[in-house]
Amino acid sequence: MLQKESGGSNKAVSRGYLQGQLVARGVRMTQQRRAILQVMEGARGHLDAASILRIARHDHPDIDRVTVYRTLTLLKRHGLIDELDLLHLGGVGHYYEQRPLQQHLHVACLRCGRVVEIASPLFDKIKGQVERNLAFRVAFARVEIGGYCEKCRPETSG
Amino acid sequence: MLQKESGGSNKAVSRGYLQGQLVARGVRMTQQRRAILQVMEGARGHLDAASILRIARHDHPDIDRVTVYRTLTLLKRHGLIDELDLLHLGGVGHYYEQRPLQQHLHVACLRCGRVVEIASPLFDKIKGQVERNLAFRVAFARVEIGGYCEKCRPETSG
DNA sequence: GGTATAGTTGCAACATGTTGCAAAAGGAGA
DNA sequence: TCTCCTTTTGCAACATGTTGCAACTATACC
Structure with a gap:
């Protein structure tokens, strides 16, 4: 079915799995969401919200913390990512990974x-x-x- | 003032399991800790930190949030309670229960x-x-x- | 392409959890 | 009971996560 890495090279923006899933479900796609989804797609290992924000700002410098959290909530609601605490080893934060x-x-x-x-x-x-x-x-x-x-x-x- | 579950009726202070465990391990017992442990002992179901604080203040009105968190950390470290997220149904908070x-x-x-x-x-x-x-x-x-x-x-x- | 509109964003404020540090209190020993 | 030493407390400040709301924007429809 849907591939994680698109093979096609004719498009500047390869849509990626998460973005494709959301669009297919009628979710509105914004610049900020695209930046965040890109980060999630490219991640290996577990990311916390602050890291996602920092990396996403390379693409979209004005993005806000709140938008990251809301996008993560959106992805959770659609069952596309999982949220982990990893037993709070690193303090209060949470970690996210593509399901x-x-x-x-x-x-x-x-x-x-x-x-x-x-x-x-x-x-x-x-x-x-x-x-x-x-x-x-x-x-x-x-x-x-x-x-x-x-x-x-x-x-x-x- | 201090009996919550009156085991016997001749003693004003019944020590309770958690307090006994900590004392046996050489942990210093303070007014604040006693109040918090009492709450944990008497609780049925899952308590969040704010509820523990509110109830503990009945016994010791000046107790601070921070002390509750630190006592919970202490109990976790000794394996006497478990910390749960319950999948963050109720927001960001955590819940605690006696192990x-x-x-x-x-x-x-x-x-x-x-x-x-x-x-x-x-x-x-x-x-x-x-x-x-x-x-x-x-x-x-x-x-x-x-x-x-x-x-x-x-x-x-x- | 232009417009309407519903969903999204950023800000501010709040809620929850953690850390550094000076002051206070528990417990041991005299 | 008093003193001493160590641990603990409360405060302030910070870190992480959530919510209300006005302004903005992606999409549908023309």
Whole structure:
């Protein structure tokens, strides 16, 4: 279906997945949104709102914090991105990532702060269990695990 | 003044689980902390920081927001409470609950806001899988699921 | 291309959470 | 009970996220 990177080279602006999705759903496209979506598309890893703002301003210097937050809310509402806390390792902020095809869970080291993503069939199993047991329609799920990676494991065994 | 859950009736101050845990670990006990811990002990359901502050002020009117946040951080660090976002249904705030014996996951309805807790053996399975696959020592895990409960399920089937 | 209009933006103000620092209070020992 | 030392508190300032509102702009229609 929709490709993440468009192969076409005849257009100055390659629309990108997120922009395409929003337009297809009748969402109005503005300069500011284009700049923000571009950032989300090009990102690898997890971005916080301040970083998104900073990068988006390369394209559109007058853009405001508020617009970033509102665009992120829009994308969340359409299920196109996921919002993470990453267990608040870095303070109060949140992080955002384009929703992947394969849902994954986030494992964060409490000491070094590294975040690893892994997919697990148990993820879907939990969702299924909730749907059955609670007669609940699951829209999305978030699994975040905190602990210590191999390098950072505390020496104290007790 | 200080009994909230009167276990026995001959003592004015029943220490409560959280306070006992902290004292046992050599943490200094202050008037402010006592007031906050009392609130956490007596709470059913999930409290946000503002509510904790408001209730704690009944006992100790001069207590500050900052002290509430710092005490919550202390309790988190000792693994005595868990911090939840509940998917930010109610805005930016966080929610806190005493860490239960049986870990559970939180299922929140995106329309009516009701939060249901359920325990699942899959919860522990996921933790085990992470420990094995990533050589990771899991300290805690958080599973939050958003969707629609039976009553709030959207009519639109598409 | 021009116009109407509904959705979007930026600003200001607010709400929630964090940090630095001087003053105050808890707890140990005498 | 008094003193000393360390931890904790409250304040102020800052960082992050949300909301109300007037001005602006993307799109539909002509």
